[in-house]
Amino acid sequence: MQRRLDDILPRVTSMKIFFSVGEPSGDLHGANLIRALAERRPDVECVGFGGPRMAAAGCELHQDLTQLAIMWFGRVLLHLPKFFGYLRQADEYFERERPDAVVLIDYPGFNWHVARKAHERGIPVFYYGTPQLWGWAPWRIKKMRASVDHALCKLPFEETWFRDRDVNATYVGHPYFDELxxxxxxxxxxxxxxxxxxxxxxxxxxxxxxxxxxxxxxxxxxxxxxxxxxxxxxxxxxxxxxxxxxxxxxxxxxxxxxxxxxxxxxxxxxxxxxxxxxxxxxxxxxxxxxxxxxxxxxxxxxxxxxxxxxxxxxxxxxxxxxxxxxxxxxxxxxxxxxxxxxxxxxxxxxxxxxxxxxxxxxxxxxxxxxxxxxxxxxxxxxxxxxxxxALGGASQRAADYITAELSKQRRAA
Missing domain, CATH: 3.40.50.2000 (Glycogen Phosphorylase B;)
Incomplete structure (x- = not known):
């Protein structure tokens, strides 16, 4: 009986986070966040979509999305079959493994769909480095409200902008300054x-x-x-x-x-x-x-x-x-x-x-x-x-926020 409990407990107490990152800059920020999470939770398991820097930081990559860092509608259309396949792969993983959280970084065109799939499965969604909706697409705030539980903002004015539109937003700073x-x-x-x-x-x-x-x-x-x-x-x-x-x-x-x-x-x-x-x-x-x-x-x-x-x-x-x-x-x-x-x-x-x-x-x-x-x-x-x-510390503040929220949810559960 004790051996069976020992086998089960690590799976119950460990923390599993699914990442979806599609830009080279997001790969860098994701890698720094993964290292900060590991400092706070050595048992954290990070998996998902990202790039080589995240892999080097310990993330188990399902796909390297940084190879598809593309822009403009016509180019996106050419890669739609791949994106649909990756989205299906993520949804199957959510159903099978039930990660504790999904962390999105930039790449909104694809990540909106990942957020929706995770939300449908009841998995909390954190958007680290929110898309610049205030600059180009304010109507997309509906997607943020519907599928994102926590918006972690890079720029000082973003927290107020998102909160004024009923999004749970927190300013953590720009992760690029951590790297610099x-x-x-x-x-x-x-x-x-x-x-x-x-x-x-x-x-x-x-x-x-x-x-x-x-x-x-x-x-x-x-x-x-x-x-x-x-x-x-x-x-x-x-x-x-x-x-x-x-x-x-x-x-x-x-x-x-x-x-x-x-x-x-x-x-x-x-x-x-x-x-x-x-x-x-x-x-x-x-x-x-x-x-x-x-x-x-x-x-x-x-x-x-x-x-x-x-x-x-x-x-x-x-x-x-x-x-x-x-x-x-x-x-x-x-x-x-x-x-x-x-x-x-x-x-x-x-x-x-x-x-x-x-x-x-x-x-x-x-x-x-x-x-x-x-x-x-x-x-x-x-x-x-x-x-x-350029104060630095965004990765640490984001990691503190994510681990605290997940711990709070576990206690509530």
């Missing part, structure tokens, strides 16, 4: 990039292949304009993976620019750079953390531009710029205008566009490379914001 605080840079590589008297401009075309295809050519064109005015400027491209690096090398060869391409060196290139050109995304927080003057580009098709004008609810697409404004949700959102006094507070000039804005990109970079006073003033303003928001 703990990251160890390759000092030798950084030093090698900084040995020259020639200033380095880092080009960051994004982690998704589609982003690289859409934005890198314009960035290289802007780099050529910079070189014409600042002949000593150097350029280095940060590639997320080797296939993107090959694409970048071909584009560099086509445009005739002298630029290095590095894989997996984004943090070091940011640290070594005097200024950067970047695609909009969470990398803006890393640029803020290192106080690097940066201009943001996000080139899309004319159709996509028309669609976003209909649905976008905020003026800025860059997280750092959203953290600098008092008017988050203007009545008629426009795009950033470098000539407008309304945008004087902006730290990272940004261009969400379907047109050629390479001259604007180059103009900002040239100013930072040639005007030390303006660059120093911008770096000081970035430092002030960083000191207010």
């Amino acid at each position: 605080r703990e990251r160890k840079l390759d000092g030798e590589f950084v030093a090698a990039q900084q040995t020259s008297d020639r200033p380095l401009v880092a080009i960051l075309p994004g982690s998704r292949t589609q982003e690289v295809k859409s934005n890198l050519r314009d960035m290289l064109k802007a780099a050529r304009l910079v070189r014409q005015q600042v002949t000593e400027a150097r350029f280095a491209i940060a590639a997320f993976k080797e296939s993107q690096a090959e694409m970048a090398r071909q584009m560099v060869a086509d445009c005739g620019l002298d630029a290095e391409v590095h894989v997996g060196r984004t943090p070091e290139l940011i640290e070594a750079a005097t200024a950067t050109m970047a695609v909009s995304g969470s990398v803006s927080l890393e640029l803020l953390y290192h106080t690097k003057p940066s201009v943001i580009l996000y080139r899309i098709s004319r159709l996509a531009y028309a669609v976003q004008r209909r649905f976008r609810k905020v003026r800025y697409i860059t997280l750092v710029n959203l953290l600098t404004t008092d008017d988050l949700f203007p009545e008629t959102p426009a795009v950033y205008d470098p000539e407008s006094p309304e945008d004087a507070h902006v730290l990272m000039p940004e261009y969400l566009t379907c047109e050629d804005r390479t001259a604007d990109l180059a103009g900002h970079v040239v100013e930072w490379l040639t005007d030390d006073a303006k660059r120093a003033s911008l770096e000081s303003r970035m430092s002030d914001l960083r000191d207010r928001v």
